[in-house]
Amino acid sequence: MSLKDKEKWNNKYESGEYITGKEPSAWLQANAHLLAKSGKALDIAGGEGRNSVFAASKGYEVTCLDIAENGLRKAQALAQEKNAKITTVLADLDSKSLKTNEYDLVLCFNFLDRSLFSGIRQTLKSGGLLFYETFTLDYLKYSNFKKEWVLEANELLQEFSDFRILRYQEVDENSKAFASMVAQKP
Numbered sequence: 001m002s003l004k005d006k007e008k009w010n011n012k013y014e015s016g017e018y019i020t021g022k023e024p025s026a027w028l029q030a031n032a033h034l035l036a037k038s039g040k041a042l043d044i045a046g047g048e049g050r051n052s053v054f055a056a057s058k059g060y061e062v063t064c065l066d067i068a069e070n071g072l073r074k075a076q077a078l079a080q081e082k083n084a085k086i087t088t089v090l091a092d093l094d095s096k097s098l099k100t101n102e103y104d105l106v107l108c109f110n111f112l113d114r115s116l117f118s119g120i121r122q123t124l125k126s127g128g129l130l131f132y133e134t135f136t137l138d139y140l141k142y143s144n145f146k147k148e149w150v151l152e153a154n155e156l157l158q159e160f161s162d163f164r165i166l167r168y169q170e171v172d173e174n175s176k177a178f179a180s181m182v183a184q185k186p
C-alpha cells in the first residue's frame with residue numbers, strides 16, 4: 001500500500017512545477033496569528049513543503065516528513081528559495097512512530113490516516129497546536145476519492161474533543177469540501 005503511494009506521489013512530484021503551490025494553505029495563513037514565535041514543528045505528509053517553509057518563516061524548527069523523496073527534494077528547494085531552514089525526513093507513516101511530547105506544532109494538510117490520530121496527540125506537547133485540514137464526505141460528490149480517505153461530518157471535532165478547539169469549519173463550496181481545525185492540546 002505505502003509502496004504504491006510512494007510511487008504515485010513521486011511520479012506526481014517529478015516535474016518542476018509545485019502541484020500544491022509554493023504558498024501555504026489559506027487556513028494556515030489565515031490563522032498564523034495563533035502560532036507561537038518559536039518551538040518545534042512537524043509537518044505530517046508535508047509533500048513539497050509549502051506549509052513547512054511557512055512555519056519555518058514564523059520561527060519554528062520544522063521537520064517535514066513524507067514518503068516521497070521527490071516531494072522532499074522540492075521542499076528543500078522551496079526552503080532555500082524563501083531563505084528558510086527545514087529538516088526533511090523520508091519516512092512511511094504506516095510504520096513510523098512519532099516521539100512522545102516532542103512538538104509544539106503539528107501540521108497535517110490533505111492527508112488522512114486515522115491510525116495516526118493517537119500518535120498526533122502523543123507527539124504534541126501540552127499547550128501545543130494542531131492545524132488539521134483535509135477532505136470531507138461531501139468531497140465524494142466531486143471526486144473519485146474512496147470513503148476511507150475523507151472525514152465524516154464533525155469527525156475532527158469528536159476525535160480531538162478533549163483539546164481546546166480554537167477554530168473549526170466545514171466547507172462545501174466550488175466543488176471543494178473539507179474540514180479545517182486549529183486545536184490546542186490541554
Ligand SMILES: C[S@@+](CC[C@H](N)C(=O)[O-])C[C@H]1O[C@@H](n2cnc3c(N)ncnc32)[C@H](O)[C@@H]1O
Binds near residue numbers: 111
Ligand atoms: C495531497 S499531498 C499533501 C501534501 C501537503 N500536506 C500539502 O498539503 O501541501 C499527500 C502527501 O501524503 C504523502 N503520503 C502518502 N502516504 C504516506 C505515508 N504512508 N507516509 C508518509 N507520507 C505519505 C504523499 O507523499 C503526499 O506528499
